[in-house]
Amino acid sequence: MLFPTPQLMSDDDRVLAEIDAAREELRRTVRTAPPKLVDGLRRFLTADAVATSNSIEGFRVSTVDVADLADGEYDVDVSAENREETLAYQRMMTYIQSLHDAPDFEFGKGFLNALHWMLQGHRHSPRRPAGQWRRGPVHVTDARDPSIAAYTAPSADDVPGLMAELVDWLRDDDGAHPVVRAAMAHLHLVAIHPWADGNGRMSRSLQTLINARSGVLAPEFSSIEAWLGRPGNTWEYYRVLNARGATYQPDQDVHDWVRFNLVASHQQVQSVRRRMERSARTLELLETAAARDGWAERTVTALHDVALTGRIRRARYERAENLSRQQAQHDLRDLVDRDVLVPTGRTRARYYEPGPAFPEDALEAARTPFTLDDPYA
Template sequence: MYFAENRISIVMYIHQRSQWPHFTWQDEQLSALLSDVRYVQGRLAGRMDMLGFSAQQEASFQTLTQDVLKTSEIEGEILPLDEVRSSIARRLNIDIGGLIPTDRSVDGVVDMLLDATQEYDKPLREDRLFGWQTALFPDGRSGSYTIQTSRWRSDDMGPMQVVSGPLGRERVHFEAPASERLVDEMTRFIDWFNTDQSLDPILKAAVAHLWFVTIHPFDDGNGRIARAIADMQLARAERSRFRYYSLSAQIRLDRKAYYTMLERTQRGSLDITDWLVWFLDCLRRALHQTETQLARVLVKAHFWSRFGDIPLNDRQRLLINKLWDGFDGKLTSSKWAKIAKCSQDTASRDIQDLIQKGMLIKDEAGGRSTSYSLSYQTDL
């Protein structure tokens, strides 16, 4: 996000149209896609309902982790995976072993997303939105910029513009409504979000995302908050605090198309059919991706149902969870020692103990260092 100097715009944005914010769309172009999304959504929910609580909690934990990581990556910010996992585990009282200290900026994104998805049934309020934005920027800075938090933005530095390109040759992608409109704009948006029950709840998530990010009420953090609002509405639609799919993870894969569609829609008419089609298709792909990933959660659940009663120390539990959740390269005793912050001898004893318990196996020779893998292999 950059603040560009004041300039005359020759583009009409949707918030400048006389009928704003009365969006329209072509139902016949959405009906088949919306039905498919509902079907896949229901099938996924049914599969998860058949699982035990621990598997449901594990799947939700993995999804929330992806949500936090990917909504930040969309904005170009890379958060440490271990810190994200530790922050979520602490707040949800999940035992993952080896919790580490977390940065305030990581905790802020986690707090925002957990408040949106775990407290979805509470009304969206001005002070709640202020709290989310303050959590994203706990020191009142975005990169090298000092920004305003706990209040709507002002236009003291000129109009709020989304721009790219080198200084002096910036390209303006979008210009938000003037700051003097924000109180009325946000009052209208919040009232609609909390009270309008006439709109299909999945379509409402798509409309809410576009509407909020078009108002662009904050100095920074608007995209992440817009996606949190969409997640909140999807949780309302499902009436569930468990999250089994990550819309932000799919948007991250389609980041360029996401920004292109937002820009095109904000420069178009109030017929937002194309945006709704794009959003629904993105959601459908997120749901299908989760069905693929669900097999891994099921295998992990079977693993712990078999070995859950075997006593493990914190180092062993930490490294086993890392193997399940995506380990970088092969596990060796030296990597174990480095991650678990222990001696090489201690790492070797931990590994041999797990081999004797049947939880690890030694890989076939294929390099200079002996490596190890989980022993439990099941094709579900």
Template sequence: MVEPTYLYEYPNWTHFTWDNGAILEPLTRAVALQGKLLGRMEQFGFDVRQDTEFHQLTEEIIRSSEIEGEILNAEQVRSSIARHLGINFENGVHPSHHIDGVVQMMLDVMHNFASDLTEERLFGWHAALFPTGHSGYFKIAVARYRDDADGPMQVVSQKARDTVVHYRAPDAPQVPGMMSGFLDWVNHSTNTHPLIKAAISHLWFVTIHPFDDGNGRIARAVTDMLLARADDTSLRFYSMSSQIQKEKKGYYDILEHSQKGTSDITGWLNWFLICLAHSIESAGLVIDRIARKAVFWRENALLVRDERQRKIINMLFDGFDGHLTSSKFEKIVKCSQDTAGRLLKDLAGKGILVQEGAGRSTHYVLAVKAPK
């Protein structure tokens, strides 16, 4: 089988081109949604803005790792974010050193979005992803570019008994020079639309594939940094990685197609902008839910004083998994079954919860359901 010509093998491959007419509609739509979202957030108070940032940062960190098959403990992620942002979030869970490092990486991405992207900064992010110097069972080069000591860098998958090579990265000796050009462009190029620049940065970085592992997560971090520059805010109100996770097959398909193509990246830009628009639209549903929760507490703060009840109401607004029963309440807030039943009936009596079902099927829902 003849090996394909990869994008980086073409002369002047980083002189990317695209069909402006073909991407005009998705770009215009993404820009409009971006402006609408940011304008809407300006109308909310501190509580809604902070809660939205807290939720979306959590989603971005968890889903970016999930795309690569790594499942992070969500409660540890939330606990770490809360601690670093000074948010009161008592869940009794202490984050691992690894998760705390990943959170610090993302906070650096967002809160220092206007700072130059440097090798030192990238190496710091990489070290945060792999604090033990291993990826799974395998020792890798950490906080430095790959050296291909174990052979060429390839993206592969298994199909039956065959190994399928989806991509072969540039040889290691080329990486430092390629990264120097990439960093110079990220920091100094100003003649490209900010959303287009975010899209190009993603493809450019994963095409170089500069590290032994973590390239996808760092590429998405660089993308988030440039999206923050486009938004001109350090606050994260939508999660691109959450949408990429939902559209993961399309994501990998368009990357492979683009990396085996030419410097005409119209297809990649079109996919990226549509995915970005979807992520902003999804954020609107999250904001609806958070805003409704804020209104609820402004109106009912004095009505619900028990911290156990407050915790369960917040969980219902945030999207409770399954039905809320007295046995689930008992386990979540660590109380007796009698106490769980009494606290739930109290909320129902106040018109906050509605009891549904009967017997073993008895469960409770919010009197006014929060948007999902």
């Protein structure tokens, strides 16, 4: 038995309508925005989702380091374990992103286990198999006291039947709003806890995939994983999951879980829209500065990355502008000579940060915090 999808209230319907309107507006904005702005935002949002979702499980790598690892940079100052976890999750997320418009896509037990292997294959062992249902009990310990089981998942003997039921549910559209279905899929999977490890990230990724399959926004723009990974939101995430009980009890009202996810989806699309606006304003200021001070126009790509993320590596700039290594090095050296950038590190580990002549108005535009509204307030 799975959790029944709850009946929505009028406030929920209003919030869903606002999410739909905001996503449609964002879709139009993305289609007409400059490619370098959209590509940079896609890169940041993907890295941010990986960084924050992994952080929920205790693997802490900054968003900018995740972006560098995803770009193929090796000389990034992270532990071997964090590197492996980051790259595994990034590869799985990249695959999920590619499925958002796959015409012959279908959910299946094999598909879910294959995703799990992508995430956890590097940890595979006879005791904790990857890509296979768990063979024993699993307990989620209390974050405040690891000797206490906050949740005990269903028996391993029940997992195959529950997952068959979940796959049938995923294949059979019940007519619920995609945001609601995505939230329910997340809850079903995390409550069943079918694998020995990686269940939280798998559940959040499944939610991302269902949101993306709705066809409104690409997965980078519709995922709530980054929102869930913010510290205050993570505690609320645990709280609303813990409200389900210490054991598998699907015969209950989960309206509070759905409402929590509606707030997350509403605020995430607000966040993406604010980031888009901030990024566009930063790009405009940098283009003005480049024209005024005589920098090569293409260097705005590098400077835009620096303003928004704090740094740029030569290989990233080289690929973004389709330059030779010599051209990219020449441009960056020129910006260093002008005190616009300052280099940090040596050879392959080198990256570039804002220098004393970096346009201050662009940095201010990129770093100004924004506010998010509570749709139920």
